[in-house]
Amino acid sequence: MTLLEFFAHNRSEFAELVLEHLFLVIMSTGIAVLIGVPLGILLTRKPALSKPILGFANIMQTVPSLALFGFLIPLNIYLFQFKIVGGIGARTAIVALVLYSLLPIIRNTFTGISNVDPAIRDAGRGMGMTDRQLLLQVELPLALGVILAGVRVATVICVGTATIAAAIDAGGLGRYIFRGLRANDNILILAGAVPAAMIALGADLLLGYFEKTIQLGAGARGKSKKLLWAGLLIVLAFLGGMYFFTDKGAGRIAVGSKDFTEQVILGEILAQTIEAKAGLQVVRRFDLGGNLAHDALVGGEIDLYIEYTGTGLLSILKEKPLADPQEVYRRVKEAYAKRFNLEWTEPLGFNNTFAILIRGEDAKKLGLKTVSDAARVSSQWRAGFGQDFMSRADGYPGFSQAYGLHFEATREMDLSLTYRALAENQVDLIAGNSTDGLIARYGLFQLEDDRHYFPPYDAVPVVRQGALQKYPALRDVLTQLGGILSVDEMRKLNYAVDGEKRQAKDVAREFLRGKGLVP
Amino acid sequence: MNREEIAIEFRDVSFALPTGRTLLAHLNLQVNRGETLVLLGRSGSGKTTTMRLINRLIDPTSGQVIIDGKPTEDWDPIQLRRRIGYVIQEIGLFPHLTIEQNIGVVPRLEGWEPERIRLRARQLLTLVGLDADRFAARFPRELSGGQRQRIGVARALAADPPVILLDEPFGALDPITRRDIQQEFKTLQQELGKTMVFVTHDIAEAFVLGNRIGLLKDGEMVLLGAPADLLNSSHAEARAFAACFHDGQAIGRPA
Numbered sequence: 057m058t059l060l061e062f063f064a065h066n067r068s069e070f071a072e073l074v075l076e077h078l079f080l081v082i083m084s085t086g087i088a089v090l091i092g093v094p095l096g097i098l099l100t101r102k103p104a105l106s107k108p109i110l111g112f113a114n115i116m117q118t119v120p121s122l123a124l125f126g127f128l129i130p131l132n133i134y135l136f137q138f139k140i141v142g143g144i145g146a147r148t149a150i151v152a153l154v155l156y157s158l159l160p161i162i163r164n165t166f167t168g169i170s171n172v173d174p175a176i177r178d179a180g181r182g183m184g185m186t187d188r189q190l191l192l193q194v195e196l197p198l199a200l201g202v203i204l205a206g207v208r209v210a211t212v213i214c215v216g217t218a219t220i221a222a223a224i225d226a227g228g229l230g231r232y233i234f235r236g237l238r239a240n241d242n243i244l245i246l247a248g249a250v251p252a253a254m255i256a257l258g259a260d261l262l263l264g265y266f267e268k269t270i271q272l273g274a275g276a277r278g279k280s281k282k283l284l285w286a287g288l289l290i291v292l293a294f295l296g297g298m299y300f301f302t303d304k305g306a307g308r309i310a311v312g313s314k315d316f317t318e319q320v321i322l323g324e325i326l327a328q329t330i331e332a333k334a335g336l337q338v339v340r341r342f343d344l345g346g347n348l349a350h351d352a353l354v355g356g357e358i359d360l361y362i363e364y365t366g367t368g369l370l371s372i373l374k375e376k377p378l379a380d381p382q383e384v385y386r387r388v389k390e391a392y393a394k395r396f397n398l399e400w401t402e403p404l405g406f407n408n409t410f411a412i413l414i415r416g417e418d419a420k421k422l423g424l425k426t427v428s429d430a431a432r433v434s435s436q437w438r439a440g441f442g443q444d445f446m447s448r449a450d451g452y453p454g455f456s457q458a459y460g461l462h463f464e465a466t467r468e469m470d471l472s473l474t475y476r477a478l479a480e481n482q483v484d485l486i487a488g489n490s491t492d493g494l495i496a497r498y499g500l501f502q503l504e505d506d507r508h509y510f511p512p513y514d515a516v517p518v519v520r521q522g523a524l525q526k527y528p529a530l531r532d533v534l535t536q537l538g539g540i541l542s543v544d545e546m547r548k549l550n551y552a553v554d555g556e557k558r559q560a561k562d563v564a565r566e567f568l569r570g571k572g573l574v575p
Numbered sequence: 576m577n578r579e580e581i582a583i584e585f586r587d588v589s590f591a592l593p594t595g596r597t598l599l600a601h602l603n604l605q606v607n608r609g610e611t612l613v614l615l616g617r618s619g620s621g622k623t624t625t626m627r628l629i630n631r632l633i634d635p636t637s638g639q640v641i642i643d644g645k646p647t648e649d650w651d652p653i654q655l656r657r658r659i660g661y662v663i664q665e666i667g668l669f670p671h672l673t674i675e676q677n678i679g680v681v682p683r684l685e686g687w688e689p690e691r692i693r694l695r696a697r698q699l700l701t702l703v704g705l706d707a708d709r710f711a712a713r714f715p716r717e718l719s720g721g722q723r724q725r726i727g728v729a730r731a732l733a734a735d736p737p738v739i740l741l742d743e744p745f746g747a748l749d750p751i752t753r754r755d756i757q758q759e760f761k762t763l764q765q766e767l768g769k770t771m772v773f774v775t776h777d778i779a780e781a782f783v784l785g786n787r788i789g790l791l792k793d794g795e796m797v798l799l800g801a802p803a804d805l806l807n808s809s810h811a812e813a814r815a816f817a818a819c820f821h822d823g824q825a826i827g828r829p830a
Contacts, residue, residue: 173665173667175663175665175666175667176667176668176669176670177667178632178663178665178667179661179663179665179666179667179668179669180667180669180680181632181656182630182632182656182659182661182663182667182740183656183657183661183680183681183684183730184652184653184654184655184656184657184681184684185653185680185684186653189684193669193680194669197671198669198670198671
C-alpha cells in the first residue's frame with residue numbers, strides 16, 4: 057500500500073487526527089503567548105527577574121517529554137471545579153507543550169522590546185507618554201516582528217512535540233507514528249510524520265508571512281488589527297471551551313493499555329468482554345508509553361489495564377527479583393492494595409518473559425528441552441541478542457553465568473532481527489519475548505528456564521478498588537477472564553496483528569467469540 | 576524682573592550619577608518667556624543633562640528647577656512633559672507611524688478629535704516647509720535627514736506647548752541643509768514667540784538663534800549673557816569658542 061492509498065482509505069480518521077493535532081498546537085501556542093508575552097514585558101521592566109525566569113524556561117525545554125508527562129499526570133490541580141493540570145489526555149499534553157514553547161516567546165519579547173532604539177523611547181517619554189502608553193503604542197508595535205519570530209519557533213516546536221502527546225492519549229498524528237513503530241510499518245510512520253512535517257512547514261510559512269506584512273505595513277490600519285486580535289481571541293476562547301468541557305471518560309469505565317501490540321490486543325479483550333458481559337460503556341485509552349498506564353491508573357484516569365507481575369515487582373515497587381511466580385503475584389497483590397488501593401485480579405494464564413529460543417528442528421534432533429540441556433552442547437553455537445539483553449545485569453552476563461553457558465560467538469543486533477537471523481541459520485540461539493508472534497511463525501522452540509533464572513511476568517488485570525465497588529459486575533467479568541490465554545494463544549494473536557497486519561479489535565473479537573465470551 | 580516673566584529657573588541645581596560622578600554643579604539661571612537661551616559647550620559639558628532636568632526625565636540631586644513658578648518635583652511628570660516640546664538630535668520619529676501620525680502623537684495623547692489632529696498635522700507640515708499632501712501618509716524611513724528633522728520640530732510644536740527644548744536638533748545634518756533649516760527656524764521662532772532652550776556645540780548656530788548664550792564647561796556655567804558678551808569675555812573656554820567663530824568667519828570671507 058502506498059502512502060496516498062493509505063490516506064484515501066483512512067480519510068475520516070486521518071482528518072480527525074489532523075484536527076486533534078492542530079487543536080493541540082493552536083491551544084498550546086495560544087496559551088504560551090498569553091503567558092510568555094506578559095512575562096517577557098515584565099522582564100524588560102524588572103531585569104533582575106530575567107535570570108530566574110529565562111533559566112526556568114530554559115530548563116523546561118531540556119526535560120524529556122515523557123518524563124514531563126509522567127510528572128504532570130499525578131498532579132491533579134483544580135481551578136474552582138475545573139481540572140487544569142493532571143491526568144492523561146489533551147489537557148496534560150497542552151500543559152507540557154506550553155512549558156516547551158515558553159522560552160522562545162519570552163526571550164523574543166524581552167529582546168524585541170530591549171532592542172527598541174533608545175532615542176525613540178526617549179522621544180516618547182519626553183513627549184509625556186506614560187509607561188503603559190510607551191509600551192502599547194511604541195515598544196510593542198516595534199517589537200512585534202521579533203515577538204512573532206519567537207511565536208513561529210514555538211509553533212514549530214509544538215507541532216513536533218505534539219506527536220509525542222499520543223503517548224498519553226492526547227491524540228494527534230503521533231498516533232500513526234506510535235502505531236507504525238509498534239507494528240514496524242513504515243507507511244503508518246510516514247502517515248503520521250509527513251503530515252506533521254507539512255503542518256510545521258505551513259505554520260512556519262504562514263507566520264513568516266505575517267511577520268513580513270507587519271514589518272512592511274508598519275502602522276497598518278488600526279481597525280484591521282483590532283479585527284485580527286478579536287478573531288484570535290474568539291478562536292482561543294472556543295478552543296478553551298473544548299479544553300475544559302470535553303471530558304471523554306465521564307461516567308464510563310476506562311480501559312488502558314501500554315504502547316505495544318500485545319497490550320493493545322489485551323486492552324481490546326478487556327474492553328469487549330466488559331461491554332458484552334457487564335453491559336457497561338467503555339472508553340479505550342490505549343498506547344500509554346513507559347509507566348504512564350500505571351500513573352494514569354493511580355490518578356484515576358483509567359480504571360484498569362493489564363500489568364505483568366515482574367514489572368509490578370521490579371519497576372513499580374522497586375523490589376528485588378524473585379523466581380517463584382506465586383510468591384511474586386502474592387507480593388504485588390498485597391503491596392498494590394496497601395500502597396495504591398489497586399487490586400490484582402485473576403492472572404490471564406500466560407507469562408511474557410525472556411524466552412531462550414532455538415530452531416524447532418534442532419530441539420527435536422538433539423532432544424533439547426531445557427536451557428541446561430542446551431548448555432551442554434552450546435560451545436559450538438553462535439548466539440544473537442538484542443542490545444537491551446546484552447547490557448542489563450540480569451540479561452546475558454547473569455544468565456550465562458547461572459547456566460554456565462559458552463558460545464563460539466555472541467552477536468549483538470536489534471531484537472526484531474534476531475528471530476529472522478535464527479530462522480536463517482545465521483545464529484543458533486536467541487533471547488526473545490515468550491509471547492512474540494514470530495516464535496510460531498518461524499517454528500522456534502522455547503527452552504524451559506529450568507533454573508528459574510528469569511523472573512515471572514504473568515499478565516494480570518490491575519483494577520482500581522473504587523471501580524470494583526462502583527461496578528460490581530466488573531469482578532465477575534475479570535474472574536471469567538482468569539486463565540483464558542495460554543502463551544501459545546497469545547503468540548498467535550500477536551502474530552495476527554504484527555505479521556498479518558490485522559486490526560487488534562478484530563483479532564480480539566474473534567478470540568473472544570471462540571471462547572464464547574462475546575456473541 | 577517680574578516673576579511672571581520667568582518661564583524656567585534653576586536654583587543652585589546639581590546632578591550626580593549614582594556612581595557619584597557630578598554632571599552638573601550649582602547651576603543658576605533664568606529663562607524668560609519668549610526668549611531663546613542657547614546652551615553652548617563641548618561634549619560632556621552638561622548641556623543635555625540640563626535639558627533633561629527641565630522636562631523631568633531626571634531629578635536634581637540638590638537644588639530646584641522651577642517651571643512656571645512650581646518646582647519640577649511638584650509637577651506630575653506626564654503633565655509637565657506634555658506642555659514642553661522636545662526635539663533631539665536622533666529625532667526619534669516612530670518608524671511604525673506615518674508622518675501625520677507622528678506629528679499627532681501628543682494631541683492624540685491629549686485626547687483631541689481625529690479631524691482636529693489631522694488638520695493640525697497638515698498645518699504644521701506647511702509651517703515647517705513641507706507639502707502636506709505629499710508627506711502626510713509617508714513613513715519616516717522614506718524621508719531625507721533634513722525632512723525628518725523638520726518633522727521632529729513639527730511634532731514638538733503639535734500641541735502648542737509654551738516651552739520647547741531642542742537638543743542639538745540640526746547636529747546630524749550636512750552644512751548646507753543645516754544653514755537653510757537654521758534660517759527657517761529663526762523665522763519660525765520670531766513668528767511663534769515660544770520660550771526655547773536650544774543646545775548646540777556650534778557657536779555660529781548659537782549666534783544665529785540665541786537671545787542669550789549660556790556657556791557650560793565640565794558641568795559648570797562659566798558665562799551667561801548676550802552673544803557679544805561671549806566674544807568679549809576673557810574666560811579661556813569663551814575665548815576658545817570665540818576663536819572657532821573667528822576662524823569660521825575668516826574662511827567664509829573672500830580673500
